Amino acid sequence: MTPPFPRTAVFDGPRLAAVGGVAVDELAAAWGTPLYVLDRRELVARMRAYRRAFGDDVTVVYAAKALCVVGLLQLVAADGLGVDVTSAGELRTAERAGFPMARVVFHGNNKSHGELADAVRLGVGRIVVDSLAELERVAALGERRGDPVAVLLRVTPGIAASTHEFIATGHDDVKFGFPLSTGMALDAVAAALGRPGVDVRGLHCHIGSQITATGGFEAAAAALCRLRADVHACCATILDELNLGGGLGIAYTRDDEVVSIDDYARGLLGAVRAQTAADGLPAARVTVEPGRSLVGPAGLTLYTVGTVKHEPGLRTWASVDGGMSDNLRPALYGARYEVVAAGAARASGATAATAATRRYAVAGKHCETGDVVATDVELPDELGEGDLLAVAATGAYGYAMASNYNRVPRPAMVIVGDGHADLLVRRETVDDVLSHDVALPGGPAASRPYTARP
Ligand SMILES: Cc1ncc(COP(=O)(O)O)c(C=O)c1O
Structure with a gap:
C-alpha cells in the first residue's frame, strides 16, 4: 500500500521527490516551509469523478x-460545480472568485441579519434555513423585495454517523437543523410553505x-424522501429538491479503508430511487456537497x-517548523497522518538506497504537548536539521x-501542475499577525477610566 499522496507524486525510494511535475526541493526553496501544496490534476480528477x-x-x-x-x-467554478x-467571508471569497451566484448555497446555524441580506442582495441560488428565527428573517427579506427567496430547510434526520463525535451532525440533539423525530421538521416546512417571502424548493x-x-x-x-412524502400528504406540495450534504471520508494513511466516489453515488442514488418509488412520488433533483x-x-x-x-528508552522526536497552527486535526480529533521524508537528504547526505530508518514522533513547534503531527513514523535514521518532511x-x-497560535504566521499555499507552481495564498509575516494589535495610548503606565466609547 502506498501513502495517500496525489496521483502525480513521484517517489525516489521512500522519499517524495516531486508533485505536479515540480521537485519538492524547488517548492521549498522558492516558497519556504511550512508550505501547503495542492495538486491540480488530483483536484480536477476528483471534481470530474x-x-x-x-x-x-x-x-x-x-x-x-x-x-x-x-x-x-x-x-x-470553471469545472461547473456549485459552492x-x-x-460572509466564504461568500465574499466566492464573489471574488467570480463564482456565478446562482450556483452558491448558503449554510449556517446562525447567519446574521447582515449575512442574510448580503446573500439575498447578491442573489445566491439557495439559502438553507436552519431555524424558525432564520425563516422569519429570510421571509422578511423576500417580502420586502417582493420576490420570494429560494430556500431549502435543513433537517436533522436522526442518523448517527460513524465518525468522530465533533463532526457527526445528523443525530438528534445537535445544533443544526430541524429534528425529524420530534415532528419539528414537518412543522417547519408547513410554516415555510405559508410564507410568501420564501420559495421552498426542498x-x-x-x-x-x-x-x-x-x-x-x-x-x-x-428519511429525507419519507419527509418529502409526508409534506406531500400534509400540505399537497411536492418538493423538487433534496440536498443530501457531503461527508465522504478519505484515506489519511495507507491503512485507511474508504468508500469510493462511485460506490457512494450508487448507494445514495439507489436509496433515493427506492424510497421515491415506494412513496409514489416523481423524482427529486438531488444535490451533493462534498468538501473533504x-x-x-x-x-x-x-x-x-x-x-x-x-x-533513549522513550522516543526520538523530530520537530518541524509548523504543527497545530497549520493543521489542527491531530490535536483536535486525534487524527492520524502519513509522513514521509521529502527531497534530497540534507542532514546525512544519505541516498535513498543506503538510508536505514528508525521510528520517530514528528512534533510541531507549538507550546502544547498535543501538538504532534504523527507518532510512530518510519523515517531515515540520520534525519536532521534542514531535512524536508511531507x-x-x-x-x-x-x-x-489554521490559526496564529503562538503568533506563528500562517503558511503559503501553492497549486502545482504540469511542472508549474502558482501561488494561491501568500505566506503571512509576523507583521501581518501583529497588524490588528492596538498598543495602549501613552504606553503601559497610562491608565484611564473605563469608557464605553470605542
Ligand atoms: C452542510 C455541510 N455540507 C457539506 C459539508 C462537507 O462535508 P465533507 O467535507 O465531509 O464532505 C459539511 C461539512 O461539515 C457541511 O456542514
Whole structure:
C-alpha cells in the first residue's frame, strides 16, 4: 500500500521527490516551509469523478469550508460545480472568485441579519434555513423585495454517523437543523410553505464528515424522501429538491479503508430511487456537497525539520517548523497522518538506497504537548536539521482551520501542475499577525477610566 499522496507524486525510494511535475526541493526553496501544496490534476480528477459518478441529473456543490481560497474557487467554478458557503467571508471569497451566484448555497446555524441580506442582495441560488428565527428573517427579506427567496430547510434526520463525535451532525440533539423525530421538521416546512417571502424548493441534510461506510448516508437519504412524502400528504406540495450534504471520508494513511466516489453515488442514488418509488412520488433533483473528498487528497504539507531529539528508552522526536497552527486535526480529533521524508537528504547526505530508518514522533513547534503531527513514523535514521518532511492528504480542514497560535504566521499555499507552481495564498509575516494589535495610548503606565466609547 502506498501513502495517500496525489496521483502525480513521484517517489525516489521512500522519499517524495516531486508533485505536479515540480521537485519538492524547488517548492521549498522558492516558497519556504511550512508550505501547503495542492495538486491540480488530483483536484480536477476528483471534481470530474464526482460529476461522472452522480451523472448530469445531480448537482455537485463544493463545500468550501474544507478549503476556501479565491484561486481554488475559480477552478471549482470553471469545472461547473456549485459552492456551499457558511459565512460572509466564504461568500465574499466566492464573489471574488467570480463564482456565478446562482450556483452558491448558503449554510449556517446562525447567519446574521447582515449575512442574510448580503446573500439575498447578491442573489445566491439557495439559502438553507436552519431555524424558525432564520425563516422569519429570510421571509422578511423576500417580502420586502417582493420576490420570494429560494430556500431549502435543513433537517436533522436522526442518523448517527460513524465518525468522530465533533463532526457527526445528523443525530438528534445537535445544533443544526430541524429534528425529524420530534415532528419539528414537518412543522417547519408547513410554516415555510405559508410564507410568501420564501420559495421552498426542498430539504437538506448533512449527517457528518469523514464517514467511511455508506449505510448512514443511505438511511438519511431515505428519511429525507419519507419527509418529502409526508409534506406531500400534509400540505399537497411536492418538493423538487433534496440536498443530501457531503461527508465522504478519505484515506489519511495507507491503512485507511474508504468508500469510493462511485460506490457512494450508487448507494445514495439507489436509496433515493427506492424510497421515491415506494412513496409514489416523481423524482427529486438531488444535490451533493462534498468538501473533504474533493480537496483533501489533492493537498500535502511540506515541513522542514529543525531539531531531532533522541530520548533513549522513550522516543526520538523530530520537530518541524509548523504543527497545530497549520493543521489542527491531530490535536483536535486525534487524527492520524502519513509522513514521509521529502527531497534530497540534507542532514546525512544519505541516498535513498543506503538510508536505514528508525521510528520517530514528528512534533510541531507549538507550546502544547498535543501538538504532534504523527507518532510512530518510519523515517531515515540520520534525519536532521534542514531535512524536508511531507504530510499526505492535508488539503481539507488544514488551512481552513489554521490559526496564529503562538503568533506563528500562517503558511503559503501553492497549486502545482504540469511542472508549474502558482501561488494561491501568500505566506503571512509576523507583521501581518501583529497588524490588528492596538498598543495602549501613552504606553503601559497610562491608565484611564473605563469608557464605553470605542
Ligand atoms: C452542510 C455541510 N455540507 C457539506 C459539508 C462537507 O462535508 P465533507 O467535507 O465531509 O464532505 C459539511 C461539512 O461539515 C457541511 O456542514
